[in-house]
Amino acid sequence: MDMTIPTEQVRFSVAPMMERTDRHCRYLHRLMSRHARLYTEMVVVQALHYARDTDRWLAFDPSEHPVAFQVGGADPTMLASAAKKIAAAGFDEINLNVGCPSDRVSSGRFGACLMAEPALVADCVAAMAAEVRIPITVKTRIGLDDDRTDDRLEAVVAAARAAGCHVFVVHARNAVLKGLSPKENREIPPLRYDRVYRLKNAYPDLTIVINGGITTLDGARCHLAHVDGVMLGRAAYERPFETVGHVDHLLFGEPFEPSETAIATRYLDYAAREIAKGARPNAILKHAVNLFRDRPGARQWRQAVSGPGATLATIDHLRHLLDRAVTLETLAA
Numbered sequence: 001m002d003m004t005i006p007t008e009q010v011r012f013s014v015a016p017m018m019e020r021t022d023r024h025c026r027y028l029h030r031l032m033s034r035h036a037r038l039y040t041e042m043v044v045v046q047a048l049h050y051a052r053d054t055d056r057w058l059a060f061d062p063s064e065h066p067v068a069f070q071v072g073g074a075d076p077t078m079l080a081s082a083a084k085k086i087a088a089a090g091f092d093e094i095n096l097n098v099g100c101p102s103d104r105v106s107s108g109r110f111g112a113c114l115m116a117e118p119a120l121v122a123d124c125v126a127a128m129a130a131e132v133r134i135p136i137t138v139k140t141r142i143g144l145d146d147d148r149t150d151d152r153l154e155a156v157v158a159a160a161r162a163a164g165c166h167v168f169v170v171h172a173r174n175a176v177l178k179g180l181s182p183k184e185n186r187e188i189p190p191l192r193y194d195r196v197y198r199l200k201n202a203y204p205d206l207t208i209v210i211n212g213g214i215t216t217l218d219g220a221r222c223h224l225a226h227v228d229g230v231m232l233g234r235a236a237y238e239r240p241f242e243t244v245g246h247v248d249h250l251l252f253g254e255p256f257e258p259s260e261t262a263i264a265t266r267y268l269d270y271a272a273r274e275i276a277k278g279a280r281p282n283a284i285l286k287h288a289v290n291l292f293r294d295r296p297g298a299r300q301w302r303q304a305v306s307g308p309g310a311t312l313a314t315i316d317h318l319r320h321l322l323d324r325a326v327t328l329e330t331l332a333a
Contacts, residue, residue, distance in 0.1 A: 003135045004166045007228050009066055010209050012247050013037040015233035016070040023060045025287040030063050031263045032245040035252045038067045042097050045073030048082040058089040068093035074110040076127035083128035098140040101175035101185040112175035115144050115152055118159035126163040137167040141175040142195045169231055170196045172212040197226040217250045238290050260292055272315050281310035
């Protein structure tokens with residue numbers, strides 16, 4: 001079975017982010033880019049295995065394709081069962097989390113602590129690959145704690161590669177399993193992009209996507225001289241239009257560059273449809289808080305979108321703001 005993904009499909013991705021990259025967030029990002037690869041939040045495999053209603057995690061809009069499902073777990077049998085549900089739901093990829101450093105994840109024997117068990121990573125990949133016909137990929141770190149060599153990273157990659165994984169997303173920091181919070185783990189361990197570049201040189205047949213500390217598309221372009229793809233996380237969420245909104249033009253050479261106002265108008269239409277189906281307004285609107293970041297009218301938009309009592313009336317108010325604005329500059333600051 002071919003477990004690869006065409007390189008152009010991994011050139012730019014939005015990272016899986018807990019409490020952020022849900023289906024509403026992904027819909028917003030897809031309005032900005034036709035090419036960005038989108039990821040779900042990490043979902044713990046036990047949730048898919050034991051829950052009676054899995055729509056919370058498995059539902060998505062068809063426009064989100066290509067969209068990948070990130071799963072966390074270390075039980076090959078349970079992961080194989082979950083993989084069948086994920087594939088049946090229509091996702092394009094299953095990504096195994098071997099990089100999350102939180103204590104909660106480590107206590108469950110998955111996430112970054114799996115880097116210490118390459119054979120188990122391989123078993124997890126093989127179990128899922130045996131059940132589905134979509135690619136199984138791995139997201140990992142460059143090492144654990146005070147690792148200073150590439151040995152652990154290469155051991156994980158070699159084991160997963162032998163089990164059928166050909167696409168690796170590598171966060172270019174070590175994961176410190178004790179003493180640092182997940183937030184600190186995204187900021188304190190030093191970035192070592194050179195180690196990800198070396199991995200690509202050592203395994204030219206593999207697809208390597210780099211992640212960690214990349215905040216601009218200019219920075220992404222520099223990395224693409226060394227690896228196959230770039231994944232942005234917080235920058236894509238906190239400055240969506242500056243990043244995702246310009247991906248198709250700057251990284252894929254297409255003229256597609258929608259305006260913030262056009263994106264907002266379409267997203268409000270989507271929000272109204274979802275609210276009519278029973279979705280909570282704030283659960284949808286919160287993802288649009290930063291859409292007009294650093295632009296005239298940004299504060300007025302942000303206050304309206306992030307109000308705790310968001311309702312359908314909030315949608316009407318936001319539409320009124322957009323209707324009044326031929327361009328963003330005409331919105332009151």
